[in-house]
Amino acid sequence: MREALDGKPDEPIRVGVLGARGRMGAEVCRAVDGTDDLDLVAAVDEGDELSAVADAGARVVVDFTTPDAVMDNLRWCVDQGIHAVVGTTGFTGQRLDQVRDWLSDRPGVGVVIAPNFGIGAVLMMQFAARAARFFESVEIIEQHHPRKLDAPSGTATYTARAIARARAEAGLGPAPDATKDEVPGARGAEIDGVRVHAVRAAGLVAHQEVLFGTTGETLTIRHDSYDRVSFMPGVLLAVRSVVRRPGLTVGLDALLDDG
Numbered sequence: 359m360r361e362a363l364d365g366k367p368d369e370p371i372r373v374g375v376l377g378a379r380g381r382m383g384a385e386v387c388r389a390v391d392g393t394d395d396l397d398l399v400a401a402v403d404e405g406d407e408l409s410a411v412a413d414a415g416a417r418v419v420v421d422f423t424t425p426d427a428v429m430d431n432l433r434w435c436v437d438q439g440i441h442a443v444v445g446t447t448g449f450t451g452q453r454l455d456q457v458r459d460w461l462s463d464r465p466g467v468g469v470v471i472a473p474n475f476g477i478g479a480v481l482m483m484q485f486a487a488r489a490a491r492f493f494e495s496v497e498i499i500e501q502h503h504p505r506k507l508d509a510p511s512g513t514a515t516y517t518a519r520a521i522a523r524a525r526a527e528a529g530l531g532p533a534p535d536a537t538k539d540e541v542p543g544a545r546g547a548e549i550d551g552v553r554v555h556a557v558r559a560a561g562l563v564a565h566q567e568v569l570f571g572t573t574g575e576t577l578t579i580r581h582d583s584y585d586r587v588s589f590m591p592g593v594l595l596a597v598r599s600v601v602r603r604p605g606l607t608v609g610l611d612a613l614l615d616d617g
């Protein structure tokens with residue numbers, strides 16, 4: 359147990375995990391168990407009662423479930439006054455506004471929602487946003503394991519939006535492209551004017567390339583998660599931070615800057 363400045367030991371933060379039997383949830387349970395300042399007090403999956411989390415006195419919930427389940431979970435946490443760290447994907451602007459609305463009635467509660475907890479992935483997104491204004495063309499290629507339920511990935515969507523914002527601020531128009539799709543989807547999906555291609559293949563975990571191009575040169579910014587442990591330092595940082603960060607925080611950037 360850590361010691362606070364007054365010499366008294368800090369109480370460990372009591373953590374409940376939702377989606378605890380899933381690929382990420384199970385990894386989060388192991389990571390929390392491996393610390394001495396966090397206590398895993400509830401591990402809940404589909405079919406279990408959410409009340410187990412409140413009964414166990416969890417102060418923070420970590421949610422890695424599904425886009426269909428996460429909003430009900432989050433609503434429940436906010437109503438209970440439990441802070442939440444959310445890695446589950448599917449957060450549109452409308453969903454984020456909904457969460458802000460719930461939080462306005464619960465000013466002490468913190469929620470951190472991040473499309474990617476990998477530190478390298480956060481940097482990749484930042485570097486891509488910084489590079490965006492210097493290149494005419496940009497395409498995102500995300501690659502994941504085939505059991506992933508959603509496409510494009512939350513990371514790719516977040517990156518595309520950040521790039522689109524940077525391009526708009528720099529006064530860049532659409533990327534040059536004379537191609538006509540002979541087969542629908544051949545040029546990928548379009549998010550805020552940025553093309554996104556989703557690859558699914560056995561053997562992959564989570565990977566993304568952002569390909570920029572301009573006259574005579576290209577720049578590729580790539581990040582690879584080879585193992586889900588790569589997300590754990592970011593998840594643990596968010597659990598420790600959310601208790602002193604009321605309101606909604608989107609992305610890990612502000613937390614990394616604080617640390």
Ligand SMILES: NC(=O)C1=CN([C@@H]2O[C@H](COP(=O)(O)OP(=O)(O)OC[C@H]3O[C@@H](n4cnc5c(N)ncnc54)[C@H](O)[C@@H]3O)[C@@H](O)[C@H]2O)C=CC1
Pocket residue numbers: 376377378379380381382383402403404405422423424425427444445446447448472473474475476512589
């Ligand atoms: N932000 C990040 O860094 C990362 C985000 N993800 C996202 O996390 C989510 C989960 O990914 P995986 O663990 O790979 O999926 P998974 O399918 O292995 O796990 C999801 C788990 O949630 C459970 N579940 C479903 N509904 C539930 C409910 N209402 N209450 C409690 N548990 C429920 C399922 O039974 C399953 O065990 C996805 O949206 C994925 O895109 C995944 C990796 C990293």
Ligand SMILES: O=C(O)C1=N[C@H](C(=O)O)C[C@H](O)C1
Pocket residue numbers: 447473474475502506507510511512513514563564565
């Ligand atoms: O489902 C996954 O695996 C991942 N999901 C997140 C996403 O959709 O961006 C984060 C990471 O890419 C792994």
